[in-house]
Amino acid sequence: MENRQPVIKAENMVKKFGAFVANDHLNFEVYQGEIFGFLGANGAGKTTAIRILCGLSTPTSGNITVGGFDIYRETELIKKNIGYMSQKFSLYEDLTVSENIRLYGGIYGIPWRRRKEKEKELLRKLELEEARNKLIAGLPLGWKQKLAFSVAILHDPAIVFLDEPTGGVDPITRRKFWDLIYEAADRGITVFVTTHYMDEAEYCSRVSIMDAGRIEALDTPENLKKQYNARNMDEVFVKISRK
Amino acid sequence: MKTLLYILQKEFRQILRNRTILPMIVVVPLIQLLVLVYAATFELKKxxxxxxxxxxxxxxxxxxxxxxxxxxxxxxxxxxxxxxxxxxxxxxxxxxxxxxxxxxxxxxxxxxxxxxxxxxxxxxxxxxxxxxxxxxxxxxxxxxxxxxxxKGLPDFNPPTEVVVTENYWFNPELDYKWFMAPGILSILVTIIGMFLSGMNLVREKEYGTIEQLNVTPVKKYQFILGKLIPFWLIALFDLALGLGIARILFDLPLTGSLPLLFGFAGVYLISALGLGLFISTITDTQQQVMFVTFFFMMLFILMGGIFTPVESMPQWAQLINHLNPISYFMRIMRMIILKGSGFSDLLEEFISLVILGVLFLSLAIWRYRKTA
Structure with missing residues (x-):
């Protein structure tokens, strides 16, 4: 926030699936080091947008840069500089914790020695040392999510994209997950996170609220609450959605 | 290069942990040789x-x-x-x-x-x-x-009778099993290679794990080679296993050079696996892969000359067979195993297989999309 350098810039981002417009002229900038919350109901177009920014999908039109790279021409450069955690858990369930870390460390070209250190630190932080040689399939969902996040930022990317990272777990586990997000943001990683939990919206530096493919509001949680004369983000969200 | 090694390590780990694939690799060749070679016979017994x-x-x-x-x-x-x-x-x-x-x-x-x-x-x-x-x-x-x-004559033996004596080359006893075994073996390595690699790739789509790889800077060719190499090795292993079984059971002669045979099999398998992987890049579920692969496999196998010689097929069928990798490989197998043909006898087949291999593999790499 201190550094007003945009790391993601979207101008008139449009994505159509046939006649259906999933993203309708989205305009936003995300600044380095902030936690940018991307809010909206199910089907509002959050996942579509995040997939475009990660290079998993191509937009129909619009000027978009991620990490300073053009989304049409420099997808592979973007991929070196971002991390991504999808809605659906997508590490290999038939590999162990340690083997997954090794695979992604290897793919991102982290040197062997450095990877060993990172793995050790990561396992200690997540308290997964005991489980390092266990297959991921057997881990509880909360652990899987924390592990997926840690693997997504293993290579110290400039930006990490989290698509509903805390779906289906209890509030305590969600709280702990957000501790990890703060820690990453402190290290200078920009966090782009979609969610429909409004309590999580309060943790963000700025939030945008999407409805039916459009961005209806974009500001800090404080300003939004003032603007909509609401006590919390939940009320803000309801007011916007009912418009 | 290093990236490819990490991907290969992952693939091999997953294969070795898979409880369906391992038995398949050993049991399928056994059953196929034992059942099919004996059952698919033209010999008249009764x-x-x-x-x-x-x-x-x-x-x-x-x-x-x-x-x-x-x-x-x-x-x-x-x-x-x-x-x-x-x-x-x-x-x-x-x-x-x-x-x-x-x-x-x-x-x-x-x-x-x-x-x-x-x-x-x-x-x-x-x-x-x-x-x-x-x-x-x-x-x-x-x-x-x-x-x-x-007529009271001694056994009728005209002085100028032409006596025809037969001498069947390359399979003197006309053992049908010798003809069938190389054919069945070529089908076997095709099934193992094509199905396993194609199913494996599309499984990553079904499980969503492919997305996590697609957001990494992994190269398309690295990913495809990671899917090709393990199953290429498995298919070659199965060929060795099958040849061993056929040698013991049917006394199948191995007239030609084994390294040559495996060299050709290696080239052939690139085209077969390339096709399997290409199919999996244009489909989304294991079911679809099964159906499409099955279609091509039936066509290729039946047209490839397992039962009927390609030479006696109509002209148009022979033309189609130019694109059929199995037909080359089946001929190669029989010629090397039964006839002892050398590389120079099979130059044409070699060139064709190389072209098909490059074609199918390039198609697979080209069609694999990191972006949906």
Whole structure:
């Protein structure tokens, strides 16, 4: 926030699936080091947008840069500089914790020695040392999510994209997950996170609220609450959605 | 390069942990060789023959006895009428009906010639041909006997008789298993390679794990090679296993050079796996991969010359076969294993397989999309 350098810039981002417009002229900038919350109901177009920014999908039109790279021409450069955690858990369930870390460390070209250190630190932080040689399939969902996040930022990317990272777990586990997000943001990683939990919206530096493919509001949680004369983000969200 | 090694490590780990794949790799070749090679045979072991003897003379009985004496003829009863014989033929209860007309012996004595009729079930043209040939040669022997017995001459042996002696090259005993085993083996490595690699790739789509890889800077060719190499090795391993089993069970000769055979198999498998992987890049579920792969495989196998020689197919079919990697490989297998052909004899097949391999693999890499 201190550094007003945009790391993601979207101008008139449009994505159509046939006649259906999933993203309708989205305009936003995300600044380095902030936690940018991307809010909206199910089907509002959050996942579509995040997939475009990660290079998993191509937009129909619009000027978009991620990490300073053009989304049409420099997808592979973007991929070196971002991390991504999808809605659906997508590490290999038939590999162990340690083997997954090794695979992604290897793919991102982290040197062997450095990877060993990172793995050790990561396992200690997540308290997964005991489980390092266990297959991921057997881990509880909360652990899987924390592990997926840690693997997504293993290579110290400039930006990490989290698509509903805390779906289906209890509030305590969600709280702990957000501790990890703060820690990453402190290290200078920009966090782009979609969610429909409004309590999580309060943790963000700025939030945008999407409805039916459009961005209806974009500001800090404080300003939004003032603007909509609401006590919390939940009320803000309801007011916007009912418009 | 290093990235590829990490991907390969991951693939091998997953394969070794998979409880379906491992047994398949060992059990499939065993079953296929044991069952298919024995079952898919053209050899005639038993011919059911029905006789309509309307003459009931020593001459006619002599003829029937002669048929009876041949081990694979089972002369099954006598019926009185052609009609009854035809009935049996219609019901499929007999393979051939021999009709000896009334007055057969008389005609033979008086006119020095007589006629019999053979009705052969020709649903399977190959078998009918064989039955006809057998019957013909038996009747020829009967003729010789008659001439010897009745005319009182010693065994009929004209001084200038042309004697045909057969010498079957490359498969002297005409062992059908020797012909089938290389064919079955080429199908086996194709199934193992094509199915496993294609299913494996599309499984990552189904599980969503491919997304996590697609957001990394992994190169398309690295990903495809990561899917190709493990199953390429497994298919080659299965070829070795299958050859070993065939050697022990059928005494299959390995006339040509083994390194050459495996070299060709390696080139062939790149095209087969490339096609399998290409199919998996254009489909989304394992079911779809199964269906599409199955379609191509049936087409390729049946057109590839497992049962019928490619040379006797119509022109258009032979043209299609230029794009059929299995047809090259089946020929190569038989030529190296049975005939001992060398590289220079198979140069044309080699060039074709290289072209197909490059084509299919490039298609797979090109069509694999990191962006949906």
């Amino acid at each position: 011919i059911e023959m029905t006789v309509v003897d309307r003459d009931l003379s020593p001459a006619s009985r002599g003829m029937v006895t002669l048929f009876n004496g041949i081990p694979f003829f089972r002369v099954d009863g006598n019926v009185a009428h052609e009609k009854a014989g035809e009935e049996l033929l219609l019901k499929g209860q007999t393979d051939v009906v021999l009709v000896i007309p009334a007055g057969f012996e008389k005609s033979l004595m008086r006119e020095d010639q007589a006629q019999v009729q053979l009705l052969i079930d020709a649903i399977d043209g190959n078998t009918a041909q064989l039955i006809y040939t057998y019957c013909n040669s038996i009747l020829f022997n009967y003729n010789k006997q008659i001439i010897a017995n009745w």
